[in-house]
Amino acid sequence: DIQMTQSPSSLSASVGDRVTITCRASQTIVTYLNWYQQKPGKAPKLLIYAASSLQSGVPSRFSGFGSGTNFTLTISSLQPEDFATYYCQQSYTTPRAFGGGTKVEIK
Amino acid sequence: QVQLVQSGAEVKKPGASVEISCKASGYTFTNHYMHWVRQTPGQGLEWMGIINPNGGSTNFAQKFRGRVTMTRDTSTSTVYMELSSLRSEDTAVYYCARESSGRYGIYFDSWGQGTLVTVSS
Numbered sequence: 001d002i003q004m005t006q007s008p009s010s011l012s013a014s015v016g017d018r019v020t021i022t023c024r025a026s027q028t029i030v031t032y033l034n035w036y037q038q039k040p041g042k043a044p045k046l047l048i049y050a051a052s053s054l055q056s057g058v059p060s061r062f063s064g065f066g067s068g069t070n071f072t073l074t075i076s077s078l079q080p081e082d083f084a085t086y087y088c089q090q091s092y093t094t095p096r097a098f099g100g101g102t103k104v105e106i107k
Numbered sequence: 108q109v110q111l112v113q114s115g116a117e118v119k120k121p122g123a124s125v126e127i128s129c130k131a132s133g134y135t136f137t138n139h140y141m142h143w144v145r146q147t148p149g150q151g152l153e154w155m156g157i158i159n160p161n162g163g164s165t166n167f168a169q170k171f172r173g174r175v176t177m178t179r180d181t182s183t184s185t186v187y188m189e190l191s192s193l194r195s196e197d198t199a200v201y202y203c204a205r206e207s208s209g210r211y212g213i214y215f216d217s218w219g220q221g222t223l224v225t226v227s228s
Contacts, residue, residue: 001169031212032212032213034212034214034215036152036215038152043218043220043221044152044202044204045218046214046215046216049211049212049213049214049216050211050212053211053212055214055216087151087152089152089214089215091206091212091213091214094154094157095154095168095169096142096154096215097154098144098151098152098153098154099151100151101151
């Protein structure tokens with residue numbers, strides 16, 4: 001099975017900061033990598049699919065990059081509504097494993 | 108618009124089984140695989156398995172094989188997930204999630220609201 005490792009597990013940042021989260025796959029997943037945002041008590045929401053494609057309706061301050069085994073999610077200017085937990089997920093094969101999550105907190 | 112509506116919260120005793128439903132609307136039910144994902148309290152997302160509503164074939168995470176069943180009813184556009192031999196560690200929020208795929212990837216673009224299952228004696 002493919003293992004997904006995210007870092008950091010948590011971070012503190014201020015409104016307006018640039019934030020980058022990293023996700024690494026245990027073997028190549030080409031660009032079959034998705035990013036989700038989850039707020040407390042809510043279902044996850046798709047942000048980025050295929051490593052770098054922005055889901056409809058998602059603000060352009062979110063961007064994704066990478067291929068193979070190394071991927072990043074960047075928030076160019078953190079907004080108050082962006083404080084949440086972010087998960088990467090590989091969709092190259094089953095099981096569709098998720099990373100452990102990165103909690104973005106207010107500094 | 109696409110909607111996935113799950114059944115309500117459940118409280119079960121250890122050793123019992125639970126069945127959760129996920130009713131889909133707003134799209135052609137048989138055109139999209141459906142997945143089940145769970146989240147234990149304060150923890151991350153754990154993929155459980157997939158069902159193809161067109162035919163009913165399934166594939167489960169190794170961890171759940173032998174304990175999980177996924178079925179569908181095309182007449183009501185509903186998928187079901189049953190987990191048996193429940194233990195306290197199965198206390199979690201369970202989500203159904205629709206898979207979409209295309210030239211540029213495979214992803215979960217719509218999720219149910221989640222169903223809390225509490226396992227307690």
